[in-house]
């Protein structure tokens with residue numbers, strides 16, 4: 001089995017989009033679970049890329065898919081981020097449209113024999129719409145955020161502590177540096193942001209932020225308690241390895257819970 005028509009460099013057997021329909025059918029017979037990376041297209045502070053969440057979710061999904069033998073569907077990068085619409089580059093779609101899109105993606109995959117879908121998540125505001133639509137999908141739909149696992153959390157706590165914050169986190173920026181190469185910290189990101197209170201963190205989990213004007217007034221450079229400048233490519237590589245291992249374990253648990261046997 002191979003992505004026969006592609007050069008070796010382009011072929012990636014864990015990516016659905018890189019295979020022929022015949023190769024997909026064969027893969028799904030061996031491993032009827034598909035990963036669906038869910039990111040965002042939104043500001044990530046004075047040094048983070050607009051595509052950060054989508055890049056992180058996709059890279060971790062691909063690494064975990066290689067370890068478990070499952071397929072990765074194309075990344076959903078357009079998701080709800082209304083609170084960041086005060087910053088250029090953010091594209092936000094409604095939770096209802098995003099939930100409906102996820103539901104139809106899962107329905108399509110179910111029609112091809114997929115027995116369960118796990119969203120590999122990089123953006124807090126995706127959690128609620130995915131959990132809501134999961135009540136009505138024809139096959140089980142789960143969601144697992146890359147920062148939830150124990151190995152990745154140990155690194156975040158050890159290196160960044162409270163400066164991890166909630167948005168434009170040094171962890172997610174380090175992951176993108178591991179993917180694209182480290183870049184210089186701009187002056188605007190050198191000073192730490194305002195520190196968050198535990199009350200703020202508890203009240204805003206899952207990206208429950210206010211309207212865009214209010215959000216930008218409260219966090220003028222887009223960082224929400226996160227000292228992005230602590231990111232390095234080396235830490236990003238360590239985070240990637242830890243997140244991929246945590247996610248592979250989450251995929252195996254998800255498969256077991258849904259009575260699906262994986263090839264590895």
Ligand SMILES: [Zn+2]
Pocket residue numbers: 044052053122123167168169172
């Ligand atoms: Zn992010």
